[in-house]
Amino acid sequence: xxxxxxxxxxxxxxxVFDDGKIEDIQEFQxxxxxxxxxxxxxxxxxxxxxxxxxxxxxxxxxxxHKDQVRKSGEPYIIHPxxxxxxxxxxxxxxxxxxxxxxxxxxEDTIMTEEEIEKxxxxxxxxxxxxxxxxxxxQLSGDNEGKTSDKLELQAENLxxxxxxxxxxxxxxxxxxxxxxHNMRTLKHMPPEKQQRIARETLDxxxxxxxxxxxxxxxxxxxxxxxxxxxxxxxxxxxxxxAIRRSEREDYIQGIVNELSTHIENADIKAQIDGRIKHFFxxxxxxxxxxxxxxxxxxxxxxxxxxxxxxxxxxALGVIHEMYKPIPGRFKDYIAMPKPNxxxxxxxxxxxxxxxxxxxxxxxxxxxxAAEYGIAAHWKYKExxxxxxxxxxEEEKLVWLRQILEWQRDMSDNKEFLNLLKSDLDLFSDSVYxxxxxxxxxNLPAGSTxxxxxxxxxxxxxxxxIGARVNGRLVTIDYEIKNGDRIEIMTxxxxxxxxxxxxxxxxxxxxxxxxxQWFKNELKEDNIxxxxxxxxxxxxxxxxxxxxxxxxEYMNAIMQKYGFKDWDSVHAAVGHGGLKEGQIINKMxxxxxxxxxxxxxxxxxxxxVAEGAxxxxxxxxxxxxxxxxxxxxxxxxxxKCCSPVPGDEIVGFVTRGRGVSIHRTDCINVINMPExxxxxxxxxxxxxxxxxxxxEKYIAEIMIYANNRSGxxxxxxxxxxxKNVDILSMNTRTSKQGLVTMxxxxxxxxxxxxxxxxxxxxxxxSIIDIERTTG
Numbered sequence: 016x017x018x019x020x021x022x023x024x025x026x027x028x029x030x031v032f033d034d035g036k037i038e039d040i041q042e043f044q045x046x047x048x049x050x051x052x053x054x055x056x057x058x059x060x061x062x063x064x065x066x067x068x069x070x071x072x073x074x075x076x077x078x079x080h081k082d083q084v085r086k087s088g089e090p091y092i093i094h095p096x097x098x099x100x101x102x103x104x105x106x107x108x109x110x111x112x113x114x115x116x117x118x119x120x121x122e123d124t125i126m127t128e129e130e131i132e133k134x135x136x137x138x139x140x141x142x143x144x145x146x147x148x149x150x151x152x153q154l155s156g157d158n159e160g161k162t163s164d165k166l167e168l169q170a171e172n173l174x175x176x177x178x179x180x181x182x183x184x185x186x187x188x189x190x191x192x193x194x195x196h197n198m199r200t201l202k203h204m205p206p207e208k209q210q211r212i213a214r215e216t217l218d219x220x221x222x223x224x225x226x227x228x229x230x231x232x233x234x235x236x237x238x239x240x241x242x243x244x245x246x247x248x249x250x251x252x253x254x255x256x257a258i259r260r261s262e263r264e265d266y267i268q269g270i271v272n273e274l275s276t277h278i279e280n281a282d283i284k285a286q287i288d289g290r291i292k293h294f295f296x297x298x299x300x301x302x303x304x305x306x307x308x309x310x311x312x313x314x315x316x317x318x319x320x321x322x323x324x325x326x327x328x329x330a331l332g333v334i335h336e337m338y339k340p341i342p343g344r345f346k347d348y349i350a351m352p353k354p355n356x357x358x359x360x361x362x363x364x365x366x367x368x369x370x371x372x373x374x375x376x377x378x379x380x381x382x383x384a385a386e387y388g389i390a391a392h393w394k395y396k397e398x399x400x401x402x403x404x405x406x407x408e409e410e411k412l413v414w415l416r417q418i419l420e421w422q423r424d425m426s427d428n429k430e431f432l433n434l435l436k437s438d439l440d441l442f443s444d445s446v447y448x449x450x451x452x453x454x455x456x457n458l459p460a461g462s463t464x465x466x467x468x469x470x471x472x473x474x475x476x477x478x479x480i481g482a483r484v485n486g487r488l489v490t491i492d493y494e495i496k497n498g499d500r501i502e503i504m505t506x507x508x509x510x511x512x513x514x515x516x517x518x519x520x521x522x523x524x525x526x527x528x529x530x531q532w533f534k535n536e537l538k539e540d541n542i543x544x545x546x547x548x549x550x551x552x553x554x555x556x557x558x559x560x561x562x563x564x565x566x567e568y569m570n571a572i573m574q575k576y577g578f579k580d581w582d583s584v585h586a587a588v589g590h591g592g593l594k595e596g597q598i599i600n601k602m603x604x605x606x607x608x609x610x611x612x613x614x615x616x617x618x619x620x621x622x623v624a625e626g627a628x629x630x631x632x633x634x635x636x637x638x639x640x641x642x643x644x645x646x647x648x649x650x651x652x653x654k655c656c657s658p659v660p661g662d663e664i665v666g667f668v669t670r671g672r673g674v675s676i677h678r679t680d681c682i683n684v685i686n687m688p689e690x691x692x693x694x695x696x697x698x699x700x701x702x703x704x705x706x707x708x709x710e711k712y713i714a715e716i717m718i719y720a721n722n723r724s725g726x727x728x729x730x731x732x733x734x735x736x737k738n739v740d741i742l743s744m745n746t747r748t749s750k751q752g753l754v755t756m757x758x759x760x761x762x763x764x765x766x767x768x769x770x771x772x773x774x775x776x777x778x779x780s781i782i783d784i785e786r787t788t789g
Contacts, residue, residue, distance in 0.1 A: 072113035101192035114142035145186035213243035228388025237295035338364035530752030541589030649673030656681035661765025666698035
């Protein structure tokens with residue numbers, strides 16, 4: 016198929032494949048032919064004639080993959096070339112296309128990220144590195160092990176994927192292009208792998224393309240996934256749609272011709288195309304409406320593209336004069352855009368022969384946004400001299416926040432995975448409703464007035480006693496319908512939400528706010544429980560509470576954990592945010608430091624004599640550590656408390672593994688039996704060590720926060736701003752809505768760690784942050 020033909024039939028994509036098979040839509044071409052095709056596509060939209068960056072990327076990728084072949088027997092370089100062509104079709108910048116050409120270079124060859132940065136700059140290196148890390152994720156849990164382990168792995172890897180997207184959204188665009196070409200050539204894989212990859216594509220990648228608004232990729236991923244997951248259904252659809260194909264195409268063409276005449280007579284300049292809906296869209300209707308294909312009537316869609324919004328509504332008026340609209344089937348996505356910023360008018364009409372069909376009306380700008388989605392927002396903007404123009408960073412940030420909000424902070428990975436797949440569910444839908452003042456609210460399908468109340472404000476939800484829909488009183492479990500006008504009734508005498516509401520609401524936002532209310536309401540109970548836990552711990556450890564419960568020790572604890580009063584400490588212990596042992600052991604340590612036992616004269620003389628008989632030796636380790644009293648010491652940092660330069664440290668002489676370095680406030684050190692404490696040895700950091708200044712250390716922190724939408728995104732952003740790479744992250748949420756998040760990352764000193772903690776502490780909803788102590 017020539018390039019010209021492809022362009023003419025862009026809107027008739029589903030009709031183009033005459034046998035209905037969406038297999039290898041490209042015929043085999045040589046790498047050089049494909050590269051010339053790529054360059055011609057880039058030149059069509061790119062203002063700069065300089066394509067040296069892409070040429071260099073192609074030469075390096077060609078050389079790197081020259082001895083590799085794909086399962087199909089083609090040279091491996093064919094794959095990155097097709098990935099780059101998909102990216103060029105999205106009209107992305109040259110850096111993204113270069114990264115697309117080299118996205119497998121680091122993983123499959125000996126070329127390093129440093130070499131890529133040296134040749135192409137940090138932008139391309141960051142993209143290649145991001146995609147390489149995504150390639151290493153096994154999203155469906157191919158690893159050996161139990162199903163539960165696979166789910167954990169899949170969820171954790173998805174978290175990492177969204178963090179990679181946070182750094183640069185173009186990473187996921189390259190990954191989508193990579194997945195699209197792999198799906199086009201999936202027939203060369205064994206059947207079980209076809210099923211796994213297709214399931215992963217339908218569950219994760221197609222919905223991501225939909226959320227990013229890239230229908231150009233989303234539609235094809237849907238149909239290809241259906242082909243391998245439900246081959247019988249797929250080919251049955253293909254055959255049934257193929258029957259009387261010419262008759263149907265004549266019917267669509269007749270509508271197009273009628274519309275063209277009337278639209279032209281109304282002095283509206285428009286481009287009009289007709290098509291049969293893509294297979295997955297038809298299958299989705301069959302599933303959702305529990306109908307056979309013979310019962311799905313609106314298999315046809317006509318698209319009208321005009322110059323302005325005014326023309327959209329003018330064309331709608333002309334159409335409704337010509338054909339009878341079906342009640343309840345008109346959707347105005349221009350006034351109320353979809354969450355992925357899709358805008359268009361949709362109306363379903365009855366044709367002259369009684370056959371229903373859908374018409375979509377949009378401007379050229381809206382059409383481009385529908386086809387390219389977020390890629391249109393990240394489009395390359397460059398002056399003819401090759402210099403980048405100022406881009407709309409804030410607009411990008413808005414999109415990025417929206418994507419990162421998918422990472423809900425659930426109690427465990429399985430819950431996160433279930434929510435994510437539910438959030439990305441291609442079969443789910445949204446409802447649009449109105450406040451009494453006419454503001455639009457977009458809620459998940461099946462939402463209730465409770466969801467609506469909490470979408471306005473948590474105070475409205477907490478004080479809600481009833482609701483009116485379209486002026487009529489309804490029950491709180493009423494299912495909101497499109498176009499409903501909802502009024503929430505509140506009362507200051509309301510006792511607050513009921514726990515039963517949690518089983519009624521659909522939105523994560525409402526669930527989070529209800530849980531938060533219960534956490535705050537139970538603060539008094541938590542204070543009492545915290546007091547009891549502290550007292551019980553002191554009793555079990557034979558610690559005198561009168562000794563340690565002094566204002567100076569209590570103030571030190573409040574300052575350490577960032578609490579304003581002692582009741583807040585009790586409440587944190589009561590709801591599980593802090594362990595009672597952490598508090599008491601620290602206070603005991605402070606007490607012991609202030610009450611060092613005074614030595615008698617005899618003990619002083621004995622210690623002097625002992626010191627004279629043992630020559631003190633200082634051994635230096637590679638980690639910038641000085642250990643006193645041992646020759647040629649092998650030093651390692653303990654994983655239980657992860658000490659970093661600036662921490663007070665102590666050494667522990669292990670059996671056969673040298674000295675392990677712990678923080679002095681490490682729980683394992685504090686709770687060490689007396690018989691083991693004789694193996695503790697003095698250790699300290701070398702302040703002037705140049706090696707220590709360049710070395711990185713792993714730090715682990717615990718974050719306690721009130722659960723809310725977008726929390727993880729804000730925390731991730733604060734770390735990204737400090738150029739911190741997260742090594743691991745684990746999140747759980749209690750029934751009361753308290754988030755406990757453990758996180759590890761690399762730093763150079765305690766001062767740097769303190770700056771990072773201060774940055775995170777400024778994030779809204781953060782209650783407390785602490786270092787792990789064992």
